[in-house]
Amino acid sequence: MTGKKVIITGVPGVGKTSVITESIRRLEEEGVPYQSINFGTFMFEVAQKENMVQDRDEMRKLDKNTQKRLQQLASQAIARIDGNVIIDTHASVKTPVGFLAGLPEWVLKELKPDLIILVETDSDQILKRRLSDASRVRDIEGYRDIQDHQDFNRAVAAAYAMFTGCTIRYIKNPDFLLEKAVEDMVQTLR
Numbered sequence: 001m002t003g004k005k006v007i008i009t010g011v012p013g014v015g016k017t018s019v020i021t022e023s024i025r026r027l028e029e030e031g032v033p034y035q036s037i038n039f040g041t042f043m044f045e046v047a048q049k050e051n052m053v054q055d056r057d058e059m060r061k062l063d064k065n066t067q068k069r070l071q072q073l074a075s076q077a078i079a080r081i082d083g084n085v086i087i088d089t090h091a092s093v094k095t096p097v098g099f100l101a102g103l104p105e106w107v108l109k110e111l112k113p114d115l116i117i118l119v120e121t122d123s124d125q126i127l128k129r130r131l132s133d134a135s136r137v138r139d140i141e142g143y144r145d146i147q148d149h150q151d152f153n154r155a156v157a158a159a160y161a162m163f164t165g166c167t168i169r170y171i172k173n174p175d176f177l178l179e180k181a182v183e184d185m186v187q188t189l190r
């Protein structure tokens with residue numbers, strides 16, 4: 001397989017998809033094509049076909065072993081995609097029984113990422129974005145819980161770097177500064 005594999009993560013509502021979408025448009029203009037793949041969509045297609053869920057926000061509530069099976073199937077399918085690929089996913093998923101690693105060994109072995117990016121911002125901004133997004137069924141939690149999740153993601157990303165030898169980059173996406181986040185992302189992916 002040729003091309004770069006970049007994994008982009010961030011807690012729900014941090015705006016990673018917004019940053020990815022605009023960055024890909026800018027890179028395309030510069031002649032650096034990337035394909036964006038949403039890991040959750042690959043999982044959701046199987047989960048829906050097997051009548052396990054009605055919407056993507058129900059997946060994190062499924063039994064842990066079911067989530068792991070969906071993860072494995074998604075990573076195997078994504079690994080077959082050629083060229084520069086951005087994988088929009090989660091460093092960890094908050095399930096009712098604790099954090100589930102988004103990129104465990106069997107996923108990393110398939111994806112072999114060159115780089116993992118964590119999109120972050122202040123937790124109170126994430127809380128506000130979740131509350132104003134009517135299109136999704138976001139977990140209701142306070143900003144301290146959101147901060148715990150961001151902290152856990154940094155910790156688990158260090159383990160992913162140890163396991164794969166990939167680099168880890170943090171990109172900030174604060175309110176009113178989406179353009180700056182896109183600039184940082186484009187520079188990193190160029």
Ligand code: AP5
Nearest residue numbers: 012013014015016017018040059060102129174175176178
């Ligand atoms: P997925 O749909 O990828 O998860 P998500 O993070 O919940 O969804 P979004 O992509 O919508 O979040 P986002 O933060 O990128 O938001 P957006 O850009 O829209 O995954 C779904 C499910 O799949 C997961 O829950 C999990 O179950 C499963 N899954 C996925 N990967 C997995 C894995 N590896 N292992 C196991 N399970 C996995 O932005 C949000 C809002 O913020 C928008 O309103 C936007 O306008 C606003 N915004 C963005 N940037 C700014 C800014 N700078 N200033 C102000 N507002 C901003």
